[in-house]
Amino acid sequence: MKSRGSQYSLDTSTFLRIRKWYVFALAAIALTIIIAQILIQQHLNSQLDDSRVINVAGRQRAFSQKLVKESLLLNLKNKDSDSRKELLEELKHTLWVWETSHHGLQHGNDSLGLSVETDTEILQLFKELTPHHDAMVMAAQTIIDLDFSSTSMSEYGRQLDILLSNERPFLQKMDAIVNEYDERSKAQLQKLKLKEYLLLGVSLLILLLEVVFIFRPLSIQIRETIKDLVQSQIKSDKSTKEIQKLFLEKEKSLQELQELNFVIDNAALFASARSDGSIAFMSKKFLDLLELSKENLNKPLSEILTEDDGQKQYLREIFKGKRKNIRTEEIEIKTKTGKNLWLDVSIIPMHQSSLEQSILILCSDITERKKNQFKVEQLTKQSYEESIRQKQLQAIQIVEGQEEERKRIAKDIHDGIGQMLTALKFNIESINLSQKEKSVEKIAYLKQLASELIKGVRTATFNLTPPELSDYGIFPALQKMTVELSKLTGENILFENKADENIRFDSLAETNVYRVTQEAVNNAIKYAGANYILVTIDYKDDMLSVVVDDDGKGFDPSKLDKVPKNNSEGGMGLFFMKERVSYINGRLFINSIPGEGTRVTINYNLKR
Incomplete structure (x- = not known):
């Protein structure tokens, strides 16, 4: 039975031994660092508390002086009741902060970040300080409660003397408390320095012990290990030369086996066939996959793969004959049960030692991919057909919009101009020159009717074809539109041109921008109930921008899609505004807040 030490190789045992001692050394160093950090953090937390206490204690001195100063100022503000009242409020606040801080320094206060004081010397100093503090508090509170009448001024002077007589002792004892806090903080810092020096000595001692007992023995052991490795390398080189001859002879066979193993490992569907099929x-x-058993393998490969005669003939053609290169095909086969499958087939020629060629068939089942491809083609076709239907629907809607516009123009001419012409005819026919007074009244009425008729004709012609648009461009056309609409409707319609010069654009772009702006202004006139309508045009960095602002009642933009595309009075409506802007590759933005107004922005990029 092998011993425990012989269970590992030389490099493994060496590594394990080095790792164990290195982990021990690093753990010792890490432990000293962690202990040092804990001590430092504890001291820092203590320092933060002491710093807050010293800050509040020092502030007490300033507040005691502020308390006395404000009490003295009350005598100067005696004649000004408003100033005295303001000063009394400030005095109350000062007294409250001063008294709260005094109790917090002794008994703790979460809002001030103060903890309960436990130092007996500091508590003794506070005990000596308290009579002066309480006397000043009572005096200040009495001054606050005075009505400052002529009878109370003597009481005010007495309480002021109490404040002044106690202020100096209070400041002296408060200085002693602050100094005591400072001495305590210095003592804690000195303790921390001693602990740091001690930890530094321990760390240096650990490093020294590691060098003596860990790193030096390990370096000696590594040197011996390297020496053994060099001897082993010499022996290994001799063996390598002998093995190299055998390796070169078998390298070719091994390479062929590796290629074959790679193919088999990466393709679960494979078969091999002889030269006769x-x-x-x-x-x-x-x-x-083919729903066959090993007993069915007594037929040629082309007949086993499919039941379809046409497919069998095609497979026989691609399997027969000698080939040098790999051939890849995507073929459809029909299984014994009538299931149609798609295979990605790779035909690899294999040359045997007897010089007879055989083939290796590698396949991938791509039936799902083909089905998905067919679905994508179907969806693409449906999407194209849907796009055509949408274009047809848009064309129908545009034609309907044009018909609605024609109806509106016909209605304006019939109901407006036509009725005024009829009234003009009847009034002319009813004039009787023998009745001079009635004739004068009718002539005056005819003049008014003629003026309204002219205004109606101008409005209709202006809405149909503004001559400024084709003659001078979009800038003068929009300015003319705002002026004419302001005259015709009586609305406060303003125009602002921020462009440096009058730029001409494509006539189609100018026409569509003009019509969309006209529709936006008309919508504001009809529905906004605005005090003003502002049309702003600008051209900068090849971008034409037209903004229509109003301060009307606004609307909810989320309900835009629910608005009918053509309103009952005709016009393009929101749908045709979008269509016109889209037709010139522009962009339309509509922003509105109920009760605050609406902004319509039209952007046209000249480079698109």
Whole structure:
């Protein structure tokens, strides 16, 4: 039976021994570091508490002086009741903070970050300080409660004398308390320094012991191990030369076996066939896929793979004959039970020592991939057909929108201009020159009717074809539109041009931007109930931007998709605004807050 030491090789036993001592050494160093950190953190926490206490204690001196100062100022503010009242409030606050801090330094206060004081010397100093503190508190409270009438001024002077007489002793004893806190902090720091020196000595001692008892013996052992390894290497070189001859002879055979093992390991569906087409071997998984057993392997490979005659003929063609290169095919086969499968087949030629060629068949089942590919093609076709249907639907909606626009124009002409022309005709026919007074009234009415008729004709023609758009471009056209709509509707419609110069764009882009802006302004006029409508145009970095702002009642943008595409009064509606902007590869943004107004932004990039 082997001993425990002989169970491991030389390198393993050496490594285990080195690892054990290194872990021990590192653990000792880590332990000293952790202990040092714990002590430092404890002292830092204590220092933070002492720093807070010293800060509050020092602040007590300032607040005692502030208390006396504010009490003295009350006599100066005697005639100004508002200033005295403000000063009294400040005095109350000062007294509350001063008294709270005094109790917190002794008994602790979470809001001030103070803990309960346990030092007997400091508590004794606070005990000596308390009579002066209480006297000053009572005096300040009495001053606060005074009404500062002529009869109470003598009481005010008496309480002020109490404050002044106790202030100096309070400051002296508060200085003693602060100094005591400082001495205590210095003493704790000195203790920490001694602990740090002690830990440093322990760490250096550990390092020295590790060098003497761990690193030096290990270095000697490693040197002996290297010496043994060198001797072993010499012996190994001799054996290697003898083995190398055998290795070179078998290297070729081993390479062929490695290639074959790689193929078998990475392809579960494989088979091999002889030069006459008969099967030499077929994997179990291949047999299960084809729903066959080993007893069925007495036929040629082409007949076993499929039951379809056409497929059999095709397989015979690709299996026969001698080949030098690997051939890959995706073929469809039909199993014995009528199931259709798709296989990714690789045909690999194999040359035997007898110079007779055989083939190795490697397959992958790609039936699912083919099914998914067919589904993708179907979905692509459906998506294309759906896109065509959407385009047809959009075309129908555009035609309907055009018809609605024509109906609106016809309605405006019939209900507006037509009725005014009819009224004009009837009034002209009813004029009787013999009745001068009625004739004068009718002529005046005819003038008014003619003016409204002219306004209606201008409005209709302006909405149809603004001449400024084709002659001068989008900038003057939008300015003219705001001026005319402001005159015609009486609304406060403003225009602001931030562009440096008048830029001309493609006529199609200008027309669509103009129409979308016109629709946005008309919507604001009809539905917003706004005090003003502002149209702002800008051109910067090849980007044309038109913004329509109003301060009207606004709406909920989330309900935009539920709004009908054409309103009852005709017009493009939101759908046609989006279609027009999309047609020129622009972008439309609609932002609105109920009760605050609406902003419509049209962006057109010249480089798109």
